[in-house]
Amino acid sequence: MPELPEVESARAVIERAGLGREIAGVDDSDTYVCRPHRPGQIRDALVGRALGAAHRRGKSMWCDTTWDGPELGIHLGMSGKIVIAGPDGTEADGGDYWEGRRRPGDYRWCRFALTFADGGRLMLVDPRRLGRVRLDPPVASLGPDAATMTPAEFRAALASGTAPVKARLLDQEAVAGIGNLLADQILWSARINPGRRVDRLTGDDVDRLLRATRRAVRSALADGGVHTLGLNGFRLAGARCPRDGAPMARSAVGGRTSWWCSVEQAV
């Protein structure tokens, strides 16, 4: 399930296998995934064009389209995956985070598809349908990308308000790209309780959070996903902190299940 690193893999596969191929057909019939567009609206806007550059900011990605066409925005939601098939049906896909839950050629959960003139297809495969495809997606309100933000941008994201620090890390308008697993990893790495209010963070706390964020994002990008991070396997009932062996605590913070070391990250 995608956070920034998985979305970057999806963007890269589009860049590698999806650009410059003439779009001959579009299946935009899933009105939930393609909301607020009407069926056929995305098709009419894209047929005859091709995808240009593939961009990403946080967990949102979008492609330019040729002939001054609209941008095509794709969000993977909780369970989306990009699959690109060549004319011969050979697949390229955007990462292994589905861990074998889908076999090549299984398109039961295809919610959106571009059919190229060469016979290939670009698909959004998404069991839960929380992914989203839309023209000219609004990305201006997103915060700086967690992979490329400056220290000043990160400090600014934490500089005002009273929200729990984890809720702020998850706020895509503050910083774009951090999801639930990445947030737990960052807070564990920086030894900060997820419920700590941002106005109670010291300068040193913020510095540790910045370093932990860079480390976690870079590591997940290099290793292929958030499930490769150190806390993986320790967000479980009965788990003990891999650093000091203390019990891992669990509660909901920022509306999401959160795990932290009951000793190192005590309030």
Add this chain to the structure above:
DNA sequence: ACACGTGTTATGCG
């Protein structure tokens, strides 16, 4: 049967 979920967003409240 039932609770859970790696994301987003509409709604409600102070």
Add this chain to the structure above:
DNA sequence: TCGCATAACACGTG
């Protein structure tokens, strides 16, 4: 209007 909390969304999985 702002900042924050919560429920809702859809649906497969354990």
